[in-house]
Amino acid sequence: MPIAPSVLSELRNVLGDRLSTGESDLALHAASETFHRAPPPDAVGFPLDTAEVSRVLAICNAHRVPVIGWGTGTSLEGHALAVRGGLVLDMMRMDKVLDIRPEDMLAVVQPGVTRETLNTELRATGLMFPVDPGANASLGGMASTRASGTTAVRYGTMRQNVLALEAVLADGTVIRTGSRAAKSSAGYDLTALLVGSEGTLAIITELTLRLHPQPEDVAAAVCAFPTLEDAVTCVAQTMQMGIPMARIEFMDAMAMRAVNMHMGSAYPEQPHLMVEFNGSPQSVKADAESFGAIAAENHGQGFAWATSLDERNRLWAARHASYYAALKLRPGATGISTDICVPMSELPAAVAAASEDMHRSGLMGDVVGHVGDGNFHVLMLLEPGNQDEIAIAKGVAERMAHRALAVGGTISGEHGIGVGKRGLMDAQHGAAWGVMGSIKRALDPNNIMNPGKLVPDLN
Amino acid sequence: MPIAPSVLSELRNVLGDRLSTGESDLALHAASETFHRAPPPDAVGFPLDTAEVSRVLAICNAHRVPVIGWGTGTSLEGHALAVRGGLVLDMMRMDKVLDIRPEDMLAVVQPGVTRETLNTELRATGLMFPVDPGANASLGGMASTRASGTTAVRYGTMRQNVLALEAVLADGTVIRTGSRAAKSSAGYDLTALLVGSEGTLAIITELTLRLHPQPEDVAAAVCAFPTLEDAVTCVAQTMQMGIPMARIEFMDAMAMRAVNMHMGSAYPEQPHLMVEFNGSPQSVKADAESFGAIAAENHGQGFAWATSLDERNRLWAARHASYYAALKLRPGATGISTDICVPMSELPAAVAAASEDMHRSGLMGDVVGHVGDGNFHVLMLLEPGNQDEIAIAKGVAERMAHRALAVGGTISGEHGIGVGKRGLMDAQHGAAWGVMGSIKRALDPNNIMNPGKLVPDLN
Numbered sequence: 001m002p003i004a005p006s007v008l009s010e011l012r013n014v015l016g017d018r019l020s021t022g023e024s025d026l027a028l029h030a031a032s033e034t035f036h037r038a039p040p041p042d043a044v045g046f047p048l049d050t051a052e053v054s055r056v057l058a059i060c061n062a063h064r065v066p067v068i069g070w071g072t073g074t075s076l077e078g079h080a081l082a083v084r085g086g087l088v089l090d091m092m093r094m095d096k097v098l099d100i101r102p103e104d105m106l107a108v109v110q111p112g113v114t115r116e117t118l119n120t121e122l123r124a125t126g127l128m129f130p131v132d133p134g135a136n137a138s139l140g141g142m143a144s145t146r147a148s149g150t151t152a153v154r155y156g157t158m159r160q161n162v163l164a165l166e167a168v169l170a171d172g173t174v175i176r177t178g179s180r181a182a183k184s185s186a187g188y189d190l191t192a193l194l195v196g197s198e199g200t201l202a203i204i205t206e207l208t209l210r211l212h213p214q215p216e217d218v219a220a221a222v223c224a225f226p227t228l229e230d231a232v233t234c235v236a237q238t239m240q241m242g243i244p245m246a247r248i249e250f251m252d253a254m255a256m257r258a259v260n261m262h263m264g265s266a267y268p269e270q271p272h273l274m275v276e277f278n279g280s281p282q283s284v285k286a287d288a289e290s291f292g293a294i295a296a297e298n299h300g301q302g303f304a305w306a307t308s309l310d311e312r313n314r315l316w317a318a319r320h321a322s323y324y325a326a327l328k329l330r331p332g333a334t335g336i337s338t339d340i341c342v343p344m345s346e347l348p349a350a351v352a353a354a355s356e357d358m359h360r361s362g363l364m365g366d367v368v369g370h371v372g373d374g375n376f377h378v379l380m381l382l383e384p385g386n387q388d389e390i391a392i393a394k395g396v397a398e399r400m401a402h403r404a405l406a407v408g409g410t411i412s413g414e415h416g417i418g419v420g421k422r423g424l425m426d427a428q429h430g431a432a433w434g435v436m437g438s439i440k441r442a443l444d445p446n447n448i449m450n451p452g453k454l455v456p457d458l459n
Numbered sequence: 460m461p462i463a464p465s466v467l468s469e470l471r472n473v474l475g476d477r478l479s480t481g482e483s484d485l486a487l488h489a490a491s492e493t494f495h496r497a498p499p500p501d502a503v504g505f506p507l508d509t510a511e512v513s514r515v516l517a518i519c520n521a522h523r524v525p526v527i528g529w530g531t532g533t534s535l536e537g538h539a540l541a542v543r544g545g546l547v548l549d550m551m552r553m554d555k556v557l558d559i560r561p562e563d564m565l566a567v568v569q570p571g572v573t574r575e576t577l578n579t580e581l582r583a584t585g586l587m588f589p590v591d592p593g594a595n596a597s598l599g600g601m602a603s604t605r606a607s608g609t610t611a612v613r614y615g616t617m618r619q620n621v622l623a624l625e626a627v628l629a630d631g632t633v634i635r636t637g638s639r640a641a642k643s644s645a646g647y648d649l650t651a652l653l654v655g656s657e658g659t660l661a662i663i664t665e666l667t668l669r670l671h672p673q674p675e676d677v678a679a680a681v682c683a684f685p686t687l688e689d690a691v692t693c694v695a696q697t698m699q700m701g702i703p704m705a706r707i708e709f710m711d712a713m714a715m716r717a718v719n720m721h722m723g724s725a726y727p728e729q730p731h732l733m734v735e736f737n738g739s740p741q742s743v744k745a746d747a748e749s750f751g752a753i754a755a756e757n758h759g760q761g762f763a764w765a766t767s768l769d770e771r772n773r774l775w776a777a778r779h780a781s782y783y784a785a786l787k788l789r790p791g792a793t794g795i796s797t798d799i800c801v802p803m804s805e806l807p808a809a810v811a812a813a814s815e816d817m818h819r820s821g822l823m824g825d826v827v828g829h830v831g832d833g834n835f836h837v838l839m840l841l842e843p844g845n846q847d848e849i850a851i852a853k854g855v856a857e858r859m860a861h862r863a864l865a866v867g868g869t870i871s872g873e874h875g876i877g878v879g880k881r882g883l884m885d886a887q888h889g890a891a892w893g894v895m896g897s898i899k900r901a902l903d904p905n906n907i908m909n910p911g912k913l914v915p916d917l918n
Contacts, residue, residue, distance in 0.1 A: 103695055104802040126699060146644040157642050159651070160619060175891040180867035181800035182832040183616050185605040185655055185875045186887055187913060188895045192618070192651030196644055213701030236562055240585060242672030242738065244703075279701065282745035283738075290739065341640035343563040373641040408639035416644045428645055432634040435902065436647045442901035443894065454646060 002085065003042045007063045011045065011087070014055045018046040018093075029070055029080075029088040034336065035382075035390055036078030036419050041068065041088040048093055050166060050174060050205040057203065058172030060087060060448055067170075068450050069199040071141025072114065074133075076337060077418025079145060079198050083452040089203060091140050097121050098206070105211045106163060106180060111140020111204050118209075127211040130155040133414065134320075140204045145416040146196030150247045150319070153372030154278070155212055157414065162195050166206035170444040180208060193439070198416060199450040201443050215246070215278030219288050220312045223275070223300040224268045228252070229348045231273050234298040235371050236344050241294075243287050245372055246278040249319050252355065254366035255326065259318045262325030267318070268302065273371065274319050276312075319368070326366050326379050333381035335365075336390070338397040340404035341375040341413030350407065354378045354400045361392050375413035402427065417454050425454070461544065462501045466522045470504065470546070473514045477505040477552075488529055488539075488547040493795065494841075494849055495537030495878050500527065500547040507552055509625060509633055509664040516662065517631030519546060519907055526629075527909050528658040530600025531573065533592075535796060536877025538604060538657050542911040548662060550599050556580050557665070564670045565622060565639060570599020570663050577668075586670040589614040592873065593779075599663045604875040605655030609706045609778070612831030613737070614671055616873065621654050625665035629903040639667060652898070657875060658909040660902050674705070674737030678747050679771045682759040684730045687711070688807045693732065693757040694830050695803050700753075702746050704831055705737040708778050711814065713825035714785065718777045721784030726777070727761065732830065733778050735771075778827070785825050785838050792840035794824075795849070797856040799863040800834040800872030809866065813837045813859045820851050834872035861886065876913050884913070 003011075012019050020026075021043045030040035042065075047053045060067045066086025073080065082088055095112035102125045109118060116136045118129050129139075133147040141147075143165070148157035155161065164178030177190035194202055225231040228250070235248055251259070253269045260267055273295075277287045292303060306312045327333055342350045351367055358365055358378055369376025380396065382389040401411040401424050411417075411424045425433050433456060440447075440455040447458045462470075471478045479485075480502045489499035501524075506512045519526045525545025532539060541547055554571035561584045568577060575595045577588050588598075592606040600606075602624070607616035614620065623637030636649035653661055684690040687709070694707055710718070712728045719726055732754075736746045751762060765771045786792055801809045810826055817824055817837055828835025839855065841848040860870040860883050870876075870883045884892050896915040899906075906917045 101802070101804065102699065103804040105698065106802070146648075148642055148644075152642060156619075157644075159642070159648065160615075169894070173890050175894055176889065177891055179800075179869040179887075180802045181834070181863075181869045181872065182803075183607055183611060183618070183800055183834065183872055184869035185607075185616075185873050186869050186871045186880070187655070187876060187884060187892070188898060189605075189618065189648075189651045189655055190891055190894060192648045193898075196646070196648055213699055215701060239564065240561065240672055242674060279742075280745055280749065283742040286739055286741035286745075341638075341642055343560070343565070343639040344641075345560065345562040375640070375642065404640075410638040410640045410643035410645050412645045413640065413642055414644050417646060421645070425646060428638075430635065431632050432636055432649055433646070435628070435634055435649060438901040439647060439652075439898055442897040 003065050003087065004063065007059065007065060008043060010059045011043070011056060014052055015045050015047065020044045029090065030082070031073065032078045032081060033074055034076050034078065036081060038078070038081035038083050041082035042085050044088045044090055046090050046093045050168065053089065053168045053203055053205055054172040054174055056089065057168050057170060061171050061446055064446050064448060066448050066451050067203070069144060069203050071111065071138030072135065074135035074137050075141065075145055075418060076415045077420035079416055079418035079453065081419060083419060092138065094205065100125060102127055104180060107209050107211055109139055109207050109209065111138060111207065113139050115139060115142065122211065126214050128214045129209055130212050131158055131161055139207055139209065143195050143204055143207055144197065144199050148414040150249055150370060152370060153248055154244060154246045158195050159192060161210045162191055162207055163210050164208035165191050165194055165204055167194055167202035167204045169202050170446060170449050178208065198418065198454050200440055200454045201449060217281040217284045218276060218278055218312060219284045219305060219307045220274065220276040220315050221288070221303060221305045222315055223273050223295050223303045225271045225273065226299050228271050228351055230298045231271050232344065232347050232371060234273065234295050234300060237294050238291055239372065241290065243290050245275055247276040248372040249274045250369040250371040250376065251319065251322065252367040255322055255368050258325040258329050258366060259322060261328055262321055263318060265318065274315065322368050323379065326381065330364060330381040334384045336380045336382060336393045338378045338400050339413050339415035340400050340409060340411060341373060342404050342407055342409030344374045346407040346409065347371065347374050350403060351376055353403055357396050357399055361396055363389065363393060363396065373413065374409070398424065419453065422453065462524050462546065463522065466518065466524060467502060469518045470502070470515060473511055474504050474506065479503045488549065489541070490532065491537045491540060492533055493535050493537065495540060497537070497540035497542050500541035501544050503547045503549055505549050505552045509627065512548065512627045512662055512664055513631040513633055515548065516627050516629060520630050520905055523905050523907060525907050525910050526662070528603060528662050530570065530597030531594065533594035533596050534600065534604055534877060535874045536879035538875055538877035538912065540878060542878060551597065553664065559584060561586055563639060566668050566670055568598055568666050568668065570597060570666065572598050574598060574601065581670065585673050587673045588668055589671050590617055590620055598666055598668065602654050602663055602666055603656065603658050607873040609708055609829060611829060612707055613703060613705045617654050618651060620669045621650055621666055622669050623667035624650050624653055624663055626653055626661035626663045628661050629905065629908050637667065657877065657913050659899055659913045660908060676740040676743045677735060677737055677771060678743045678764060678766045679733065679735040679774050680747070680762060680764045681731055681733050681774055682754050682762045683727045684732065685758050687730050687810055689757045690730050690732050691803065691806050691830060693754050693759060696753050697750055698831065700749065702749050704734055706735040707831040708733045709828040709830040709835065710778065710781065711826040714781055714827050717784040717788050717825060718781060720787055721780055722777060724777065733774065781827050782838065785840065789823060789840040793843045795839045795841060795852045797837045797859050798872050798874035799859050799868055799870060800832060801863050801866055801868030803833045805866040805868065806830065806833050809862060810835055812862055816855050816858055820855055822848065822852060822855065832872065857883070878912065881912065
């Protein structure tokens with residue numbers, strides 16, 4: 001049901017010409033980075049402050065209009081698609097860094113600030129915000145989807161790095177969760193409840209983020225292994241010894257071939273680990289030596305260290321280029337990236353099974369992973385618009401998810417649920433999925449907040 | 460209203476002679492470590508497994524009987540007092556370590572396992588569970604109250620160290636939250652919602668806990684500072700440089716006097732920091748040297764390092780004895796420990812204001828704190844049963860909490876809310892306290908789970 005003209009007029013009273021029903025605005029807010037598609041929303045609003053968000057939500061709640069938050073539109077599972085129409089709230093004009101408190105190691109930002117913008121602002125403070133999902137995503141979107149990335153093994157995900165939130169509930173009530181203190185035992189952890197709730201409970205209007213010291217020294221290395229098992233054993237032993245890794249990434253033989261083709265490099269086409277250590281020059285040296293010894297015990301070969309910024313950038317460029325490099329393996333292809341996370345001991349079998357399944361299904365692609373978390377992605381290369389291949393790829397992804405559950409893992413390590421994985425929520429959570437639905441119903445009784453996502457159908 | 464005989468008989472069908480209405484059992488489950496008091500519960504049950512907990516809750520829900528979870532009874536704010544009567548569920552017979560998976564760095568335990576028991580079981584694995592609230596508390600209780608302690612600055616609180624839970628809801632439904640994977644972005648973070656919910660949403664029946672490597676090497680030190688400001692500046696600079704401290708504790712001049720009296724030591728009676736570094740021998744040495752330089756810049760004096768286990772134990776004995784040592788400052792006294800947490804930059808002013816307020820109010824006591832978290836306790840020494848002094852001490856504690864809120868802090872860093880701080884919840888959370896109430900009502904519509912605690916009154 002489209003938004004009634006009288007409701008649009010009420011919304012226009014709040015947003016003025018920052019409420020758009022123009023075709024190009026609607027189309028821009030209907031796209032997604034992946035194959036997920038939905039009709040465009042009925043309208044797009046661009047609020048400037050919390051008070052506007054509150055007034056907009058109160059109007060939408062009164063008239064049962066769906067409201068969907070929007071950041072940079074870089075989610076991979078179609079989180080922000082308006083599957084039931086309604087109003088998309090594009091939060092990117094709330095883009096101020098409100099406060100940086102180096103002595104308290106925290107920053108207060110509006111949701112439209114991107115992680116790169118924040119880190120640029122932080123440069124002179126000696127601090128940084130480490131969560132890095134790859135895309136230069138908005139911090140509001142990263143909180144809503146509980147994003148993580150290559151540095152989670154050391155610094156945690158958005159779960160660990162959001163200290164406090166301001167958010168607006170369905171009826172327009174503005175709440176504050178958490179505090180500026182490093183810890184608290186004062187009631188339900190509503191911050192953690194909102195982080196990862198994918199816009200189904202509230203619109204985030206302000207974030208207080210935990211900052212970390214920029215490392216004094218950094219060393220990175222790449223190392224080949226004969227098998228994935230060897231590589232994973234190396235990582236597990238390193239972690240059990242308490243050697244802190246800032247990043248530890250896995251790339252399979254196919255991913256290395258893609259990188260070689262893309263960058264003109266000559267890495268051996270076998271499984272690789274890429275590792276980074278942060279700290280004081282002494283601790284980085286000690287950690288790197290310890291890691292080198294463990295890698296050698298596990299048949300690591302061709303260890304190449306990079307300590308200068310240039311060398312490190314070249315090394316990590318291989319990992320960062322991995323997605324676009326892989327696309328070249330099948331010219332003209334589009335990619336589908338899967339995402340599961342399993343206990344470390346289950347990782348070799350999970351990667352092997354996923355890779356085999358993909359090849360048996362007649363698809364090509366590669367495997368990369370945040371191996372320190374037990375999190376990996378199979379990137380499958382599909383002919384754009386080929387529905388048969390999409391269906392086959394969905395089958396591979398679904399079987400990966402079920403295998404993850406069978407060994408105590410999760411259907412999504414970091415890409416979230418969106419429209420892509422909602423069908424798997426019952427399998428993962430059982431009765432607890434119903435609890436999520438009860439909480440949703442309690443806070444959003446009219447089901448206007450990103451309806452059709454994350455929780456069981458309410459109406 | 461006491462439990463009806465017919466309901467007791469239903470409960471006895473489940474628990475047999477593990478349902479007690481004996482006076483001594485009731486009295487044992489009416490006490491608290493502090494001055495908080497309540498009438499005894501109507502009955503105490505000792506379940507052996509999840510199925511029993513589920514059947515008991517279904518019965519209690521049907522008959523509107525309050526159910527209060529009980530661990531070691533060591534909470535400081537009267538969390539487990541049966542303020543509305545009902546059934547106390549003593550979980551201490553569910554005390555099995557169910558699984559230890561060193562390769563996945565996790566352990567699965569029943570709620571009645573204490574942290575010391577778990578660490579004894581872990582000894583041979585090279586891993587440990589680091590959260591240490593002082594008391595040898597049950598892990599179920601520690602999760603329910605979001606406990607932390609001296610090691611939170613390095614390892615986090617229960618928030619960061621509970622990976623997954625099994626819990627029973629008011630109606631007897633058994634749910635599982637979280638997974639064995641290191642991270643997940645699959646829906647609402649129900650694990651984080653239950654951790655710290657103080658038994659108002661569910662009874663925890665199983666915990667999956669994150670383990671950490673036992674440090675290869677440990678060094679500890681004690682150091683005097685002319686002022687608290689110097690000590691806090693030293694800690695803030697250390698943290699901003701990314702030097703990882705395993706513990707960093709503050710004790711004021713009065714606390715040092717108490718320790719000297721208690722242990723026959725001769726520490727100067729001025730503010731002290733006690734610090735511990737964990738890691739490889741090289742990293743510990745490097746970290747300790749860096750810290751020593753920062754301490755010297757901030758007028759640290761009389762630095763004493765302890766690297767052998769004996770020396771370290773002697774050094775930490777001073778901190779651990781602090782509570783009992785302080786009691787000797789006023790022979791026969793009972794102690795009330797307050798607990799707030801503020802942003803680091805606000806810590807010196809918050810400690811000074813609290814200390815002054817205590818002295819101006821005519822009370823004596825000392826200040827100790829987990830300074831790396833901005834969390835501190837004023838221990839006030841009261842004549843047992845002197846209601847005037849209790850009232851004055853409550854006033855000091857309440858003003859501390861309001862000052863914490865005024866600077867963006869929290870009314871409780873780690874002791875929780877219980878009956879002691881519920882009156883401050885509205886001041887901290889405002890509209891968000893109402894959200895906590897909505898969640899409670901959604902999951903426990905009959906308000907049987909630890910009623911009268913944590914959330915606004917529902918009935």
